[in-house]
Every structure is written in C-alpha cells, then in structure tokens.
Amino acid sequence: METKIEAIIEDLSLVRKTNPLVHNITNYVVMNNTANALLAIGASPIMAHAEEEVEEMVSICSSLVINIGTLSEPWTKAMVKAIIKAKNIQKPIILDPVGAGASTLRNQTIKRLLDAASPSVIRGNASEIISTLSSSGKTKGVDSIHSSESAIESGKKLSEIIQGTVVISGATDYIIQRDQTRKVSNGDPMMTKVTGLGCTATALIGAFAAVQKDTLRASLSAMAVMGIAGEMAKMKAEGPGSFQMHFLDALYQIGADEIRTRFKE
Amino acid sequence: METKIEAIIEDLSLVRKTNPLVHNITNYVVMNNTANALLAIGASPIMAHAEEEVEEMVSICSSLVINIGTLSEPWTKAMVKAIIKAKNIQKPIILDPVGAGASTLRNQTIKRLLDAASPSVIRGNASEIISTLSSSGKTKGVDSIHSSESAIESGKKLSEIIQGTVVISGATDYIIQRDQTRKVSNGDPMMTKVTGLGCTATALIGAFAAVQKDTLRASLSAMAVMGIAGEMAKMKAEGPGSFQMHFLDALYQIGADEIRTRFKE
Amino acid sequence: METKIEAIIEDLSLVRKTNPLVHNITNYVVMNNTANALLAIGASPIMAHAEEEVEEMVSICSSLVINIGTLSEPWTKAMVKAIIKAKNIQKPIILDPVGAGASTLRNQTIKRLLDAASPSVIRGNASEIISTLSSSGKTKGVDSIHSSESAIESGKKLSEIIQGTVVISGATDYIIQRDQTRKVSNGDPMMTKVTGLGCTATALIGAFAAVQKDTLRASLSAMAVMGIAGEMAKMKAEGPGSFQMHFLDALYQIGADEIRTRFKE
Numbered sequence: 001m002e003t004k005i006e007a008i009i010e011d012l013s014l015v016r017k018t019n020p021l022v023h024n025i026t027n028y029v030v031m032n033n034t035a036n037a038l039l040a041i042g043a044s045p046i047m048a049h050a051e052e053e054v055e056e057m058v059s060i061c062s063s064l065v066i067n068i069g070t071l072s073e074p075w076t077k078a079m080v081k082a083i084i085k086a087k088n089i090q091k092p093i094i095l096d097p098v099g100a101g102a103s104t105l106r107n108q109t110i111k112r113l114l115d116a117a118s119p120s121v122i123r124g125n126a127s128e129i130i131s132t133l134s135s136s137g138k139t140k141g142v143d144s145i146h147s148s149e150s151a152i153e154s155g156k157k158l159s160e161i162i163q164g165t166v167v168i169s170g171a172t173d174y175i176i177q178r179d180q181t182r183k184v185s186n187g188d189p190m191m192t193k194v195t196g197l198g199c200t201a202t203a204l205i206g207a208f209a210a211v212q213k214d215t216l217r218a219s220l221s222a223m224a225v226m227g228i229a230g231e232m233a234k235m236k237a238e239g240p241g242s243f244q245m246h247f248l249d250a251l252y253q254i255g256a257d258e259i260r261t262r263f264k265e
Numbered sequence: 266m267e268t269k270i271e272a273i274i275e276d277l278s279l280v281r282k283t284n285p286l287v288h289n290i291t292n293y294v295v296m297n298n299t300a301n302a303l304l305a306i307g308a309s310p311i312m313a314h315a316e317e318e319v320e321e322m323v324s325i326c327s328s329l330v331i332n333i334g335t336l337s338e339p340w341t342k343a344m345v346k347a348i349i350k351a352k353n354i355q356k357p358i359i360l361d362p363v364g365a366g367a368s369t370l371r372n373q374t375i376k377r378l379l380d381a382a383s384p385s386v387i388r389g390n391a392s393e394i395i396s397t398l399s400s401s402g403k404t405k406g407v408d409s410i411h412s413s414e415s416a417i418e419s420g421k422k423l424s425e426i427i428q429g430t431v432v433i434s435g436a437t438d439y440i441i442q443r444d445q446t447r448k449v450s451n452g453d454p455m456m457t458k459v460t461g462l463g464c465t466a467t468a469l470i471g472a473f474a475a476v477q478k479d480t481l482r483a484s485l486s487a488m489a490v491m492g493i494a495g496e497m498a499k500m501k502a503e504g505p506g507s508f509q510m511h512f513l514d515a516l517y518q519i520g521a522d523e524i525r526t527r528f529k530e
Numbered sequence: 531m532e533t534k535i536e537a538i539i540e541d542l543s544l545v546r547k548t549n550p551l552v553h554n555i556t557n558y559v560v561m562n563n564t565a566n567a568l569l570a571i572g573a574s575p576i577m578a579h580a581e582e583e584v585e586e587m588v589s590i591c592s593s594l595v596i597n598i599g600t601l602s603e604p605w606t607k608a609m610v611k612a613i614i615k616a617k618n619i620q621k622p623i624i625l626d627p628v629g630a631g632a633s634t635l636r637n638q639t640i641k642r643l644l645d646a647a648s649p650s651v652i653r654g655n656a657s658e659i660i661s662t663l664s665s666s667g668k669t670k671g672v673d674s675i676h677s678s679e680s681a682i683e684s685g686k687k688l689s690e691i692i693q694g695t696v697v698i699s700g701a702t703d704y705i706i707q708r709d710q711t712r713k714v715s716n717g718d719p720m721m722t723k724v725t726g727l728g729c730t731a732t733a734l735i736g737a738f739a740a741v742q743k744d745t746l747r748a749s750l751s752a753m754a755v756m757g758i759a760g761e762m763a764k765m766k767a768e769g770p771g772s773f774q775m776h777f778l779d780a781l782y783q784i785g786a787d788e789i790r791t792r793f794k795e
Contacts, residue, residue: 195300241513248771506778
C-alpha cells in the first residue's frame with residue numbers, strides 16, 4: 001500500500017515536471033473536457049485527426065490516445081495510421097473502446113484497431129471490456145451477465161492477447177496485466193452523471209503512460225488520481241454541473257497529501 | 266393548472282425511474298452540454314452519427330433527437346436513415362431545425378428530413394418554425410415579420426402537416442398540437458446568453474417523449490422543467506458562465522416543490 | 531494611454547450595442563467555449579462549415595473567423611470558399627493558424643488559406659506566427675529559437691505581406707500593423723491551463739473587427755478585454771475549471787471601470 005502510494009505521487013510529479021504531449025484522436029462530445037483535464041493535470045493535449053497529419057503528430061507526442069466514441073470511417077482510417085506509427089516508434093497506445101458491443105460497426109472497428117497493433121492499455125467499463133475481448137476475434141462467446149467478476153476474467157484474457165494492461169472502470173476499478181491485478185476503490189457515483197469522465201480517465205492514462213513505462217503502474221496512478229479528484233470534487237459539488245468544474249480544479253490541486261489520505265485499494 | 270403540474274411531476278419522475286436512452290444526432294457545438302443535460306435530468310445519451318450504425322443505435326434507444334446545427338452531407342444521410350428506422354419501429358422523433366431559413370442548404374435539408382418521415386415533435390424559435398413550415402413545401406409565403414403570433418399560426422399549420430407537436434421557444438413557449446395550444450412562461454433572459462440551450466430543450470423533449478407517449482404533454486413537461494431550471498440557475502448565477510453550471514445542477518435538483526411553486530402558464 | 535483606454539471602452543460598447551453576427555469555421559475542441567465567449571461579450575456566433583452554405587453564412591455575418599485546430603480536407607475547402615466570399619464582399623477575415631509548423635498539412639493549408647485571400651488579422655502565439663510567415667512562402671528560413679523578439683520581426687513581415695494586422699499572444703501580447711506596434715500586458719498564467727483561450731481571443735477579435743474597421747485598434751481592444759477578463763476570473767478561481775467559468779462571467783461583466791483600472795500596455 002505504502003509503495004503504491006509513493007509510486008502514484010512520483011508518477012504525478014513526473015507528469016507535472018515533464019508536461020508530456022498527448023495525442024488524442026477522440027470523440028466530439030468530450031474533446032473540450034479531455035483537453036482541459038490533460039492541462040489541469042500538467043500534460044499538454046494535441047487533438048488532430050486528419051489522415052494526412054496523424055503520423056507527424058504521433059512523432060512529436062509522447063503517447064497516443066484512441067477513443068471511438070463518435071466513430072466514422074475517415075476517423076477510423078486516421079486511427080489505424082496513428083496506431084501503426086506509434087507502434088513503430090514505440091510510443092504507448094491507449095485505447096478506449098466506447099460503446100463496444102452496441103453496434104456491428106463498433107465491433108468491426110475495434111477488431112481493425114487491434115489488428116493494426118496491440119494497444120499498451122485498453123480502458124473501458126465491464127461491458128466494453130467483455131465486448132472488446134469478443135471483438136478481438138480470439139475468443140468465442142460472451143457472458144451476457146456483465147458482472148464485475150466476468151469482466152475480470154475477460155480483462156485477463158484481453159490482457160494476454162494484447163500483452164498489455166486492461167483497466168475495467170467501475171465503483172471499483174480493476175487494473176489487470178496478465179496474472180497481476182490491482183484495485184482502485186476511489187471515486188464517487190456523481191462521476192456517472194457527467195459525460196465523458198471515462199474518456200478523461202483514458203486520457204489521463206495516456207498522460208501517465210507517457211512518463212511511466214510500466215503501464216500497470218501508470219494505469220493505477222491515473223485511476224487513483226481520477227478517483228481521488230472525484231472525491232475532492234464531490235465535497236464541493238451541488239450537482240453534476242458544479243461537479244465537473246470542481247473536478248478540473250481538483251486535478252490541478254491534487255497533491256501528495258490527498259493521495260496519502262484518500263487512496264483506497 | 267393543477268392537472269398540468271401533476272403531469273409534469275409524474276413525467277419527470279418517469280424519466281428518472283426509467284433512465285431512457287436517447288439517441289442524438291446533433292451539432293458539434295452543443296454535444297457536451299446536451300449529453301450532460303440528459304444525464305442531469307436522469308436520462309442517458311447516445312451520440313452516434315455514422316451511417317453504418319445509426320439504425321442499430323436507434324433500435325436500442327427510446328427516442329431519436331435530430332439537430333441540424335452544424336450540417337454536412339454525411340450527417341444528413343445518417344439523419345435520414347435514423348429517422349426512417351425510428352419511424353418503422355415507432356420510436357418518437359424530435360427535430361430541431363437550427364438555423365432554418367439561414368441558407369438554402371438548411372431549407373433543403375429540412376425538406377429531406379420531413380420527407381423521410383414526419384417527426385413526432387419539432388422545436389425551434391419563432392423564425393425557425395416559420396421557415397420550417399415554408400421548407401416543408403406544403404405552404405407558400407412566409408410572413409417576414411417573425412412575431413410570436415405569426416409563428417403560432419405557422420406552428421399550427423406545421424403541426425397539421427406532421428400530425429405531431431410543434432414547440433415554439435421564446436420568452437413564452439407555445440406547445441401546439443393542431444387545435445390545442447399550451448403555454449410555458451418560465452425561464453430567464455440569461456438563457457439566451459448561453460449557447461445551445463435551445464438544443465438542450467429539444468434533447469429534454471426527447472427524454473420526456475421516450476417515457477410519455479402523449480407528445481403534447483411530454484413537450485410541455487420538458488419545456489416547464491427547462492424554464493424552471495433556468496429560473497433556479499439565475500438565482501445563483503453571476504453571468505452566463507456560472508449560469509450554465511448552475512443550470513445543470515438545477516436539472517439534477519429540480520423536484521415537485523420547484524415545479525409546484527414556479528410553473529407558470 | 532488614455533486615448534487607448536477610451537477606444538477600448540467605445541469598441542466594447544459598440545459590440546454590445548450592435549450584437550454583430552460572427553461566422554466561425556473553427557475546431558471541434560473549442561466550439562462551445564468560443565460560442566459562449568461571443569455571447570458573453572455581446573456578439574452572436576454562427577458555426578457552419580458545409581461547403582454548400584458557407585458563402586450564404588458569410589453574407590449574413592459581419593466577420594469571418596477561421597481556425598485550423600482540427601483540420602481536414604472538407605473543412606479546408608469550406609474555409610477557402612468562405613474566405614474568398616468574405617474578401618469579395620469586404621467582410622473582415624480573422625485567421626488563427628493553430629499548430630502552424632507542427633505538420634506539413636498545417637503549413638500547406640495555411641498557404642492555401644493565405645493564397646485564397648489575405649486575412650485582415652492573424653492571431654497566434656510566437657511559434658505559430660513565425661511558422662505562418664514561413665508557410666506564406668514569401669520568406670525563407672525560420673529562427674528555431676522562438677523568442678518574443680524574433681516573433682515580433684516575423685509579425686512585422688507577415689503584417690506587410692497580408693497588409694493587415696498580426697497579433698502575437700503571450701505574457702505580453704504584441705499587436706502589429708506594419709511599422710506600428712501596440713502592447714497588452716494584461717492576463718494571467720492560468721489562461722494557459724484552459725484549452726482554447728487563444729481561439730477565444732481570435733473569435734473576440736472577430737467580434738471587435740465586425741464593429742471597428744481599424745483592425746489594429748479592434749485587435750488591441752479585443753486582446754485588452756481578454757486579458758482583463760482573465761485577471762478578473764483569476765481573482766475568483768480555485769483552478770482551471772472554475773477559471774473557465776469565471777472567465778465567461780467576466781466577459782459578461784467587464785465594463786469601463788475594469789478597463790480603466792486594469793489596462794496595462
């Protein structure tokens with residue numbers, strides 16, 4: 001516990017010292033919030049999606065965040081190109097399979113993205129992780145009851161397939177790397193009443209993975225910071241509108257004290 | 266008056282109990298706010314616009330909201346497809362003809378959308394309702410003086426044509442279904458200083474129409490909730506920035522008390 | 531100094547009296563904030579990017595703001611069309627070359643836009659102004675050390691080339707028109723922690739240029755209002771989340787008193 005806490009504090013400090021440039025190809029709904037969350041935590045966002053320039057953008061950035069929230073073919077093409085480039089130059093790739101399982105297009109797109117190159121980290125809710133495993137084409141059948149437990153099993157298999165980290169968001173977050181599992185129990189139910197906080201979590205993983213090569217550790221740090229900032233915001237919020245504002249302030253304010261006092265496995 | 270108030274309270278309660286999934290094909294400017302407003306009131310937003318998946322998305326949602334704010338051909342194609350699907354499986358369709366009359370493209374697009382299938386509800390300001398009637402191609406000539414009164418006449422005709430409900434937003438909102446007209450006089454002028462609150466109103470109608478089949482009643486409930494939340498926000502706001510935040514909080518907080526105290530016809 | 535202060539006050543008053551319609555073809559990340567900033571200051575935003583309608587939109591607006599933040603070919607085509615139309619009917623054109631120098635596509639696009647017609651005002655940070663000068667194709671070599679001083683020289687040359695105004699944003703803003711240079715030293719470092727405040731500055735120049743033909747003066751007024759509103763916001767903010775909210779409130783509240791007390795050259 002102590003070691004984990006000090007690791008989170010160290011990683012946060014690294015993000016703030018190095019201000020990593022994070023390239024986001026993400027959805028329209030959350031772009032503004034994602035950019036603001038990255039700035040608040042001390043990173044710098046780039047948002048660019050034209051096929052003609054994504055490779056150059058990947059080159060100048062320290063990590064790549066791919067989010068399929070508002071999918072369409074020209075964006076998918078750019079995502080594939082960016083992923084291949086990032087893999088080639090060994091930049092961490094973080095995938096957020098928003099709405100996995102909700103449509104054939106989403107499932108096919110996830111397969112295309114996974115086939116392009118294995119992401120370093122995949123983050124989603126239980127249902128998205130289960131559907132992503134199914135879309136990977138390397139397993140058959142999906143438990144229709146999307147309990148946390150069945151998501152953990154899927155998360156482990158998915159982690160094996162991508163040889164990377166899988167994060168299952170929820171009341172308790174599970175951060176899985178093959179046979180290792182970490183937990184973060186911070187956060188607040190109000191976070192489900194603000195759009196795109198899952199997407200923000202994915203972007204923060206991008207910021208932490210940009211400075212911390214151990215993606216299991218980077219993901220744990222990012223999820224802990226998310227959850228603790230959520231608790232800090234909740235103390236001042238009167239509803240989801242003010243929660244969203246206080247959450248950005250909390251990402252800016254959070255320090256060693258809050259992490260030491262609040263981190264819960 | 267009493268009956269209307271109790272209907273609004275009942276409909277709001279239904280939205281919160283059933284958490285309807287609302288599919289939005291809307292404009293870039295307001296996506297974040299719209300999603301947050303739907304979450305704050307107790308509904309769940311889906312935002313997806315790829316032609317390849319809109320039919321599947323319509324299938325899993327309880328209503329469809331179409332908003333032409335930042336129009337382009339690929340989006341229009343997806344809108345047409347989604348509308349036809351929604352009509353076929355009898356899901357309510359809510360149309361927001363943003364900027365109707367401002368360009369030939371907008372007028373033509375509105376005609377295409379109306380030709381695809383009649384929406385259950387159209388919501389716009391006076392000028393947009395008049396222009397939409399004109400674009401429907403089923404009437405000639407538009408009064409160039411866009412007074413509320415001339416919009417009411419247009420609203421009635423438009424309601425006849427679509428065999429549905431027409432909502433004219435303004436200082437007083439008129440909710441029209443053929444020969445029936447309801448009024449909501451709640452709200453605050455500050456609402457015109459925040460972008461996309463008209464779009465939010467349309468999305469809330471989508472949430473209410475998802476749980477209340479009587480679209481005249483659902484539209485009245487949604488407009489009343491909008492206006493009362495606006496009044497609640499105004500009490501705490503120091504300008505349009507804080508207004509926007511308090512407005513989302515108010516959508517989350519509003520209950521029977523506020524509706525009973527504040528509803529004005 | 532006195533004369534400048536009175537000019538700023540007069541221009542702000544003009545914006546609020548005439549509520550100019552400002553046409554924005556801008557990036558996805560900032561659309562909502564840009565629209566809200568324009569509303570807060572007293573202008574009205576239009577956001578439309580379809581090639582089929584941009585000319586009509588330019589016709590009904592008082593100025594055109596072009597921002598290449600989230601670039602793609604269909605948008606560039608619409609930008610070129612809108613710029614040519616605005617030039618033909620003598621509406622002011624404000625260009626924000628976001629990320630100039632970061633990719634070949636950006637540099638080529640800037641050249642295409644400058645070739646379509648010279649903007650009335652270009653606003654960017656030091657690095658963007660230097661890269662824009664380079665992209666104009668009318669100079670060779672770019673100083674790789676992007677100090678304010680080298681940006682001023684580039685700004686002067688760029689101003690000569692476009693026969694217009696160049697604004698270099700930074701801790702001190704430089705507003706340049708050929709051999710004339712003005713300075714604004716207002717603002718707060720927190721402004722760099724909120725996404726898109728540079729884009730907001732460009733949009734505000736659009737609002738001021740819509741009512742004030744002297745673009746050197748209009749740009750100075752806009753940058754002064756930006757910086758002073760930033761200082762007002764900082765006094766109440768606890769982080770970048772609340773800063774953003776208070777900033778919009780400040781744009782709404784700012785008046786002659788704040789400008790007289792705070793304006794710094």
